Amino acid sequence: MAFISTRAPKGDRYSLAEALRLGPAPDGGLFMPETVEPLDATFFEQLPGQSLTATGKAVLAGLLGGKISADVLGTNALDTDALDTSVLNRIVDDALDFPIPLIEAAPGRHVLELFHGPTLAFKDVGARFLARLLEATQPAGRKSTVLVATSGDTGGAVAQAFHGLDGIDVVVLYPRGKVSPLQERQFTTLGGNVRAFAVDGVFDDCQRLVKEAFADRELAEQLGLTSANSINVGRLLPQAIYYVYASAQLEAAAAAPIFVVPSGNFGNLTAGLLAHRLGLDAQFVAATNRNDVVPEYLISGRFEPRPSVRTLSNAMDVGHPNNFERILHLFNGDKEALCGVVAGHRVDDSVTRDTIARVCREHGYLLDPHTAVGWAAADARGLDQAIVLATAHPAKFGEVVEPAIGGEVPIPEQLLQHLDKTVLSQPLDTGFEAFRRVLTT
Ligand SMILES: *Cc1c(COP(=O)(O)O)cnc(C)c1O
Numbered sequence: 001m002a003f004i005s006t007r008a009p010k011g012d013r014y015s016l017a018e019a020l021r022l023g024p025a026p027d028g029g030l031f032m033p034e035t036v037e038p039l040d041a042t043f044f045e046q047l048p049g050q051s052l053t054a055t056g057k058a059v060l061a062g063l064l065g066g067k068i069s070a071d072v073l074g075t076n077a078l079d080t081d082a083l084d085t086s087v088l089n090r091i092v093d094d095a096l097d098f099p100i101p102l103i104e105a106a107p108g109r110h111v112l113e114l115f116h117g118p119t120l121a122f123k124d125v126g127a128r129f130l131a132r133l134l135e136a137t138q139p140a141g142r143k144s145t146v147l148v149a150t151s152g153d154t155g156g157a158v159a160q161a162f163h164g165l166d167g168i169d170v171v172v173l174y175p176r177g178k179v180s181p182l183q184e185r186q187f188t189t190l191g192g193n194v195r196a197f198a199v200d201g202v203f204d205d206c207q208r209l210v211k212e213a214f215a216d217r218e219l220a221e222q223l224g225l226t227s228a229n230s231i232n233v234g235r236l237l238p239q240a241i242y243y244v245y246a247s248a249q250l251e252a253a254a255a256a257p258i259f260v261v262p263s264g265n266f267g268n269l270t271a272g273l274l275a276h277r278l279g280l281d282a283q284f285v286a287a288t289n290r291n292d293v294v295p296e297y298l299i300s301g302r303f304e305p306r307p308s309v310r311t312l313s314n315a316m317d318v319g320h321p322n323n324f325e326r327i328l329h330l331f332n333g334d335k336e337a338l339c340g341v342v343a344g345h346r347v348d349d350s351v352t353r354d355t356i357a358r359v360c361r362e363h364g365y366l367l368d369p370h371t372a373v374g375w376a377a378a379d380a381r382g383l384d385q386a387i388v389l390a391t392a393h394p395a396k397f398g399e400v401v402e403p404a405i406g407g408e409v410p411i412p413e414q415l416l417q418h419l420d421k422t423v424l425s426q427p428l429d430t431g432f433e434a435f436r437r438v439l440t441t
Contacts, residue, residue, distance in 0.1 A: 001016065001033055001034065001063070001064045002014065002015070002033075002034045003015070003016065003018075003019040003031040003032065003033060003034060003233060004031070004032060004034045005025035005026075005027050005029035005030065005031060005032075006025070006029040006030045006031075006032055006325050006326055006328075006329040007025070007027045007028060007029030008025075008027055008029065009329070011027070012026075013034060014031065016064065016133070016137060017137035017138075017139075019031040019233050019234075020130070020133055020134055020137055020226075020232065020233065020234045021134070021137075021144075021226055023226070023227040023229065023231065023232050024231055029325065030231055030233070030322070030323070030325055030326050030329075031233040032233070032326055032329055032330075033063060033064075033237075033274075036062075036063065036274060036277040036278060037062075037278075038277070038278060038279035039062050039278050039279045040279075041279075043058070043062075043279070044244075044248070044279065044280070044281075047244065047245075047248035048248045048249070049248075050248065052096055052099065052100055052241075052242075052245055053092050053093050053096050055241060055244055055245045055248065056092040056096055056238070056241040056245070057088065057089050057092045059240055059241045059244050059275070059278065060088060060092060060237065060238065060241065061085070061088070062278050063237050063240060063274065063278065064088070064237070087136050091129065091132040091133060091136060094128075094132055095125070095128040095129045095131075095132055095238065096125070096128075096241070098116040098117045098118075098124075099116050100112065100113065100114055100116065100125075100242050100245065100246075101113050101116075102246050102249050102250075102387070103365075105359070105363055105365040106359070106362070106363045106365070108383075108384045108385045108386070109375070109378065109385075109386060109388065110246075110250075110386065110387045110388070111365070111371070111375075111387075111388050111389075111390045112242060112246045112259075112387055112388070112389050112390060113390045114242060114389060114390055114391055115368075115390060115391065115392050115393040115396075116393075118157075118160040118161075118414055119153070119156040119157045119160055119186055119414070120392060120393035120395065120396055120412065120414055120415060121153060121157065121315075121391060121392040121393070121396065122239075122268065122389070122390075122391045122392070123153065123154065123157040123230075123235075124157050124160070124161065125238055125239055125241075125242070126230070126234075126235030126236065126238060126239055126267070127157040127158050127160075127161035127162075127228065127235060128161045129234060129235065129237070129238035130161065130228055130232055130234035130235045131158075131161040131162040131165055131168070131228075132165070133234045134146075134168060134226065134234065135165045135166060135167065135168060138167055138168070142167070142224055143167050143168070143169070143223075143224055144167065144168050144169075144223070144224030144225070144226045145168070145169045145170075145171060145223040145224055145225055145226065145439070146158065146162060146168060146169070146170045146171070146226050146227070146228045147171050147173075147210050147213055147214070147225055147226075147227065148170070148171070148172050148173070148210070148227070148228055148229070149172075149173045149174070149203065149206035149207040149209070149210045150172055150173070150174050150179070150187070150203075150206070151174070151175070151178070151179065151203040152174075152179045152180065152183040153183065153315060154229070154230070155172045155174055155179075155183070155186070155187040155196070156183060156186030156187050158170065158172070158187075158228045159172055159186065159187035159190055159194045159196070160186065160187075160190070161228075162193065162194065162228075163190045163192060163193065163194050164192060164193065165193065168193065168226075169193050169194075169195070170193060170194045170195070171195050171196075171197070171439065172187045172188075172194065172195070172196040172197070173196075173197050173199050173206035173209055173210060173428070174187070174196065174197075174198060174199065174203075174206060174425075175198075175199055175201055175202050175203050175205065175206060176198035176199060176200055176201075176427065177198075178202065178203070181419075182415055182418070182419065184423065184425075185418035185419060185421060185423065186418055188423045188424055188425040189418055189421035189422060189423060189424060190424075191424055195426075196424065196425035196426075197425060197426055197427070197428040197435075197438070198425045198426070198427050198428065199428050199429070199430060200427065200428065200429045200430060201429075201430040205430045208430075209430070209432060209435050210227075212432045212435075213225060213432075213435065213436070213439065214227070216436065219436060219439065219440070222440070223439060223440075230265055230267050230322075230323075231265075231267075231322050231323065235267065236267055236270060236271055236274070236323075236326075237271070237274070238271075239267065239268055239271030239272075240271045240272070240274045240275040240278070243259060243271070243272045243275040243276075243280060243282065244275050244278070244280055246259075246387055247280060247281075247282060247387075250387075254385065255385065256281040256282050256283060257282050257283075257385070257386075257387050258282070258283045258284070258285060258378075258383055258385065258386045258387065259272055259282055259283070259284050259285070259386075259387050259389060260284075260285040260287055260374040260375075260377055260378045260383070260386050260387065260388045260389065261284060261285065261286055261287060261374065261389050262287050262288075262313065262316060262370045262371060262373045262374040262388075262389060262391050263286050263287060263288055263294065263316060263321070264288070264291070264315055264316030264317065264318040264321065265318050265321050265322050265323055266286070266294060266321045266322070266323040266324050266326075266327060267323045268389065268391070269284060269286050269323075269327065269342070270323045270326045270327055270330075272284055273327060273330050273341070273342070274330070276341060277330060283341060283342075283343075284341060284342045284343070285342070285343050285344070285345055285374075285377055285378065285381060285383075285386075286298070286342055286343070286344045286345070287344075287345050287346075287347060287373050287374045287376075287377035287378075288316060288344070288345075288346050288347070288373070289311040289312070289313045289316050289317070289346070289347060289348070289349070289352070289373055290309050290311055290346065290348060290349070291308050291309060291311070291316065291317055291318055291319055292344070292346035293305055293306065293319065293320070293321060293324075294321060294324060294344055295344025295345060295346050296344075297324075297335075297344075298335075298338070298339055298342065298343065298344040299344070301335050303324065305319055305320035305321075306319050306320075307319045308320075311349050311352075312349045312352050312353065312369040312397075312400050313352060313369040313370040313372070313373050314369075315370060315391070315392070316370055316373065327342075343381065345377035345380055345381060347372075347373045347376045347377055347380070351376050352369055352372045352373055352376060353372075353400070353404050354404075355367065355372045355375050355376040355379070356369065356372045356400070356401055356404040356405060357404045357405055357406075359372070359375060360404075360405045361405075366394040366401065366405070366409060367390070367394060367401075368390070368391070368392040368393060368394040368396060368397045368400075368401065369397050369400045369401070370391045370392050370397075371388060371389070371390040371391060371392065371394075374388040374389060374390075374391075375388050393412060394409050395409045395410065395411045395412055395415060396415075398411075426438070
């Protein structure tokens with residue numbers, strides 16, 4: 001399977017290893033598989049009853065493999081230049097070592113809980129795959145360094161995903177005193193191949209330092225700098241797995257599922273559309289908070305990015321959703337075709353808060369503010385059957401959820417276990433020279 005840039009579909013072709021290492025394409029576009037062929041119907045008929053990892057192996061073979069045999073759930077399904085089947089299968093077993101349950105939280109309303117990984121958010125899925133794909137495609141004898149600036153959540157997901165892997169170091173930059181103590185501990189207590197620096201500035205300073213490091217050719221080459229940010233195709237592809245897995249668990253007689261996807265940068269929705277391209281019979285709702293550039297496009301046909309505004313679902317506060325370029329690419333820029341598969345809906349904070357309270361009261365189910373946006377969008381569209389993607393555990397957003405429900409949210413073990421560990425980060429000032437020195441020593 002070759003990868004191409006969204007900006008030059010007929011241009012250069014890249015291997016998986018190159019696409020993973022580059023992050024964005026050299027022309028500024030984003031990598032996509034050159035073709036995604038629909039799997040035949042027998043593939044989907046075999047899925048009910050299969051485990052998450054068996055489904056994952058088959059779906060990734062579909063996305064990465066050239067030719068797929070009818071017996072795709074067998075052992076010899078993959079035909080790719082980059083990875084052989086046994087390597088890919090091991091990656092799937094390793095990366096998806098937590099469950100993704102589909103819960104019927106209210107009649108006809110399913111919730112796909114993507115938050116049972118180490119940092120209790122769906123980004124664990126993509127980050128854990130990217131880490132292992134990078135490790136597996138690393139040229140022999142080479143080392144690389146993953147550089148990430150974080151305002152909170154990404155640092156934890158990336159650090160936990162790469163911790164303990166061979167030949168890859170992780171450097172996390174974060175603004176000192178500006179992330180929550182719980183978040184800080186997710187990436188500062190690991191040690192080993194994960195180093196964290198508390199920058200004496202704001203998030204933008206951290207991001208600038210990362211950019212300067214990538215722009216320093218000599219440094220980038222010497223350290224094998226690699227980015228793990230959310231536009232990396234290695235984070236995107238594995239997210240297609242859980243759409244296929246969830247739909248296989250619904251009643252065979254049920255109509256095509258409608259997935260409601262709480263969206264910010266639109267990577268999660270893009271992955272759903274890749275699953276659709278593989279032949280998954282499904283519809284989608286793109287649910288956003290007030291940052292509704294994409295729902296606006298679906299109505300007006302105009303894509304008008306604008307500065308983001310702060311909301312209760314802050315991981316979705318994105319004013320210029322990068323992955324939208326991938327979605328347009330999948331539909332060849334045809335808005336009508338896109339609207340045939342995806343509807344948009346915007347949810348304001350007051351509704352988000354009310355939804356958390358009401359769903360807790362009426363159904364005893366706790367929603368985090370992001371999942372609540374999805375739930376409210378399903379309600380507003382009058383869906384009597386829907387699968388809402390639950391992107392984070394409610395305990396991660398106790399400051400929003402607890403006042404809404406008037407009670408406490410128990411903190412799960414995965415979060416608590418970091419609290420009593422020692423913070424190992426080092427202070428760093430905002431100048432590039434000091435950063436360059438610590439990177440090279
Ligand atoms: C990142 C994130 C989202 C948005 O996902 P995109 O793929 O960027 O659309 C939604 N919810 C949570 C909790 C997130 O962390």
